[in-house]
Amino acid sequence: MTAEPAGTDRGTAAPVAGARRAAGEATPADLSTPADRYRMMRLIREFDTLALEWVRTGEIPGGIHPYIGQEAVAVGVCAALGPGDRITSTHRGHGHVLARGADPARLLAELAGRESGLNRGRGGSMHAADLSLGILGANGIVGAGAAIAVGAAWAARRSGRDTVVASFFGDGALNQGVLLEALNLASIHRAPVVFVCENNGYATTLPVAAAVGGSAVGRAAAFGIPAVTVDGMDADAVREAAEEAVARARSCGGPGFVECLTYRYEGHHTMERRMRLTYRSPEEVAAWRARDPLERLRPAVPAAEIDAEVAALLERAAAWALSEPRPDPAEAGAYLYAGGPPPRPGVPV
Amino acid sequence: MTAEPAGTDRGTAAPVAGARRAAGEATPADLSTPADRYRMMRLIREFDTLALEWVRTGEIPGGIHPYIGQEAVAVGVCAALGPGDRITSTHRGHGHVLARGADPARLLAELAGRESGLNRGRGGSMHAADLSLGILGANGIVGAGAAIAVGAAWAARRSGRDTVVASFFGDGALNQGVLLEALNLASIHRAPVVFVCENNGYATTLPVAAAVGGSAVGRAAAFGIPAVTVDGMDADAVREAAEEAVARARSCGGPGFVECLTYRYEGHHTMERRMRLTYRSPEEVAAWRARDPLERLRPAVPAAEIDAEVAALLERAAAWALSEPRPDPAEAGAYLYAGGPPPRPGVPV
Amino acid sequence: MTWLSYTKALNRALGDAMAADPAVCVLGEDVGAGMAGPTLGLQARFGTDRVLDMPLSEQAFTSFALGAALTGMRPVVEFQIPSLLFLVFEQIVNQAHKFRLMTGGQARVPLTFLVPGSGSRLGWAGQHSDHPYALFVHAGVKTVVPASPADAYGLLRAAVEDDDPVVVFAPAGAMGAREDVTGQLPPVPLGSARVRRAGEDVTVVAVGHLVAEALQVADDLDGEVSVEVLDPRTLHPFDWAALRASVGRTRRLVVYDDANRGCGVAAEVVAVAAEEVALLAPPRRVTRPDGAVLPFAPDLDRASQPQPHQLRDAVRAVVK
Amino acid sequence: MTWLSYTKALNRALGDAMAADPAVCVLGEDVGAGMAGPTLGLQARFGTDRVLDMPLSEQAFTSFALGAALTGMRPVVEFQIPSLLFLVFEQIVNQAHKFRLMTGGQARVPLTFLVPGSGSRLGWAGQHSDHPYALFVHAGVKTVVPASPADAYGLLRAAVEDDDPVVVFAPAGAMGAREDVTGQLPPVPLGSARVRRAGEDVTVVAVGHLVAEALQVADDLDGEVSVEVLDPRTLHPFDWAALRASVGRTRRLVVYDDANRGCGVAAEVVAVAAEEVALLAPPRRVTRPDGAVLPFAPDLDRASQPQPHQLRDAVRAVVK
């Protein structure tokens, strides 16, 4: 089994949150000021813009589900969380993982399949995790994170900590059995979970109206969970709703549910670019783009300066990530088990 | 493969519904008059009383989930169904299967593991089915019938028939993912399904209040399904609510949901008798027994006469069932596949 | 003559099946848009009441298909990810597979489950790269893994016409394949293997996309070893007669299977050969490791799958 | 000395594990009432926040347990029916099993899944009589099937102490067993088989409750054939060294396994033996049929399970 690749130089990839974070010590992103939040949204936007480019050039094998357009949700929610809190994320997870404070350089290295990636190159986009920051993982299976979040929330509460877990998921996940079960479980256990539904209007090509009987918040409420709908293109609106739910959960008031109306600017997945799909009209896309969450915050912050800062940071991060070594193929089975004999290989040795 | 055991003499087991049913021709039970409904409730009650005895004596291997106490639900709902309609049932299915018109003699034979049982002795209590009556099966997995019902309802509608499917399930099933998914699926497809929740207060030992966040009808309503709660100890109240939902579903008005508040007099399963469980107080059981659905109808019908009729019928059915042959062990693998080579045996022959 | 792609073959099979029988319908996620390939254009041709876009409710729509199958339809259910079969294992095995026996033969259960893109798709990582056909073989659900476009067409047609549940795995590694075909393609009966290359010295049983690799390795070894390549095509029911005939002659066996080692299809094939044939050399399996989870990084992903050079070495070892 | 029953052994193992480590908690349906046996009395002893009665939401409570395991707890999840594992296959395999590798070793996943009463319970029929351990072996999840009360105690303790997910099958056919034990029972390391009876002529590998039957058959054949009975105890990781040692000596093998034939544990054992040992006679498997669905009627149910007389015949055949 491979040992932790200690001593890898990550100096060039200073975390975006800056000062609060000492080397090697995981601290969630500080998102307390508008500038912090704008910076993080910019980082997410530019990160995924770069990632799209890397998918095109093949630096990222496979592809990604870009988060572009939805930045206000991740940032607004993570701004409401405290240092000991946790999140569960989705297939469209870059925004959540970054907003919670993961090192963008290590996330880039992960997407490029490098040993110094967040998951040592073992997870890729859909499984990015940083447990030291309370990120219990992106997830390739829609709806799968919600019940994990409930269990983590219950466990923390049981051990006397006032940890809250925020669980992100899309509108499509509203129709997954395990997520609906999780709402009930959270309700009856009064688990400190904030369910965050990113309603971007579509599950791949299927519009919400054709998929969801009733409404998102009506559903949550029916399980006994207070639920609100907010403008998911407005980081402050999201943050305020999240803060209320987090405060209630933290003070033993049980779970909450925040539906964020948002939109993805890009295709569902980078593969979609190759197909001629017509499920969204250009007008619809343009109308949502006109409500861009970054543009909304821009006037209130030193935007040009931050933009330059983020660009420089990403440039350094990208250079670092691409210079990092790829994992050793002999270690393909590493980390499968925490203990016991190593798995038998596919051919006897 | 075994052929249909044609020509088996079932003459002694005249179906309880009587006149409307010709030999060999499957016709749902006629439950149109109070006397019909009382007769059917009495049949279910005495049937399961006999079954309890047969579990004790070992005529029924394993055990059963007795339906005693809940008779008004099965009978009220089935009274609202038409000849072409269908049902899905549960682990506690004797009442549903009988109320839909299955031959009590063949159900007894099934429970006793006889070749002339409803399922040729292959299914037993938890899998009793009679597809010729539209009974798509009892089910050993809680919540599993609901989505099957939605698919059957959709298929019928698609082929231009105005068939309705009634899907029975317990309060425990309200927390099964697949059932919640099925509510949504029925809602968006406007499938002609009537969901019947038999809320008997407990899922095995777990009280509803400790298990169900929100309420049953609130949950259904949240998926966009009209939902009502009725007194499940009153066959007429159940029937009226079911009739309304059936009529709406039949006329393309989409699914409905009827919660029936009811109670099981016996333990969850016959095995429970051996354990000293204390999850229900004797007072609670007594209070519900005082609201017995048969006693309620008794004054309005020639009860003594019907009771005698049912007793005689069951006596004949029991004698017939116990005289029927057991399946041939050589046919243990029969009916596994509809086509193709037979399955390989567990030891080469 | 047509230069038919594997994906197009699946697409044509569904179209022909729907044209031939109004009871055939298709349902799944994004099947209207034809995202995965096999359903492309079908909704425009057959309408939204025969090609149903389903919400993200795999369990419910699998049982929905069962309900429809019990009442006259022949649904084909498409899944976007092989591991979604884990999510519906209850519905396929406990409900659909068992229904007929449990009801004493009261119903037929004509249901097809189609997984376009099973196995590794580079870059999709741990939860999207499974090849779990052995699970269905163990459970007893009919299971096919077509290796070529013509077989993809023929086996999918046969699956849809079959009166029992059938799971059709279309390996990602095969979906790029193309083949020259002429005229109307015939259905391929379930349970019939195909000798893809005759040989004398050793039988290589290869599954799905690995058939092409096995043929290549056989060619490479030409002159050195005479390799017979057997494509079982259906994993359950398996064409044991074909295995017996081939291995009975060569008396040497290697199985090349892109699935986890323990209790896999390769184990079953080796076990049957050991039981029934006096082998001249110990049989070999070339498979994924035990309990493999495919890591994201491409080199690790590839290293977790069986490799042609491993097959070559194994063939050489058994003829030594 | 105590006359310990199998169920009581499981119960004691859970109680001792909870007493030893406050991170251990138990959850499932009716665990408070102790309906299935292993959790009897635990809620009274450890409280409702360590013994959690769960609503009928197997998928959510399995992932709930995963979330708790990732954040410091060691949950034990009890399932009332073996086929409920089908319902949570996604959660156990795709989420819990894969988590560690996918995150590059960031977490341990100490989770135990306990199925009291796996296999046939007469009269429970098709959906309640499965013995699906091979599914977990194939997926790579650690899997144990204790045959005796002492092993039930020791293996369950080891499973709870293990840092990976482990599925513990307690066969219905073994739960009636009793055994004299003295003092504190030791944990039984995962992956260690046990020779239950030494012999010279043939190795019988028997799984779970069939170990007792195999011992009986071995006794019956005493004088005629010298039978070694090997209980693997853990099916994954399997103690291949123990198999090699035994079969290497006897060079004859019969596997007695109450599970479906195709791609079962018996196939894996036979395959490994065929690969690694020069057997003197073709190995045999005595199993359930392919894709078995246990019919309700008792005679049919029994006829679907492997029988002692079939084992006896198989042993005689391989030594002939």
Ligand SMILES: Cc1ncc(C[n+]2csc(CCOP(=O)(O)OP(=O)(O)O)c2C)c(N)n1
């Ligand atoms: C259970 C499951 N079913 C299907 C898929 C394939 N899939 C991946 S993302 C997606 C759509 C998800 O929609 P939504 O939850 O709204 O999230 P969004 O992509 O819009 O962010 C689908 C169908 C999956 N990953 N998991």
Ligand SMILES: Cc1ncc(C[n+]2csc(CCOP(=O)(O)OP(=O)(O)O)c2C)c(N)n1
């Ligand atoms: C999915 C599933 N989980 C657990 C069980 C075991 N079990 C059988 S009945 C039952 C309780 C069901 O409660 P409810 O739905 O209220 O029906 P009731 O027994 O009260 O009629 C349980 C837990 C099962 N059969 N299926």
Ligand SMILES: [Mg+2]
């Ligand atoms: Mg969406």
Ligand SMILES: [Mg+2]
């Ligand atoms: Mg109940």
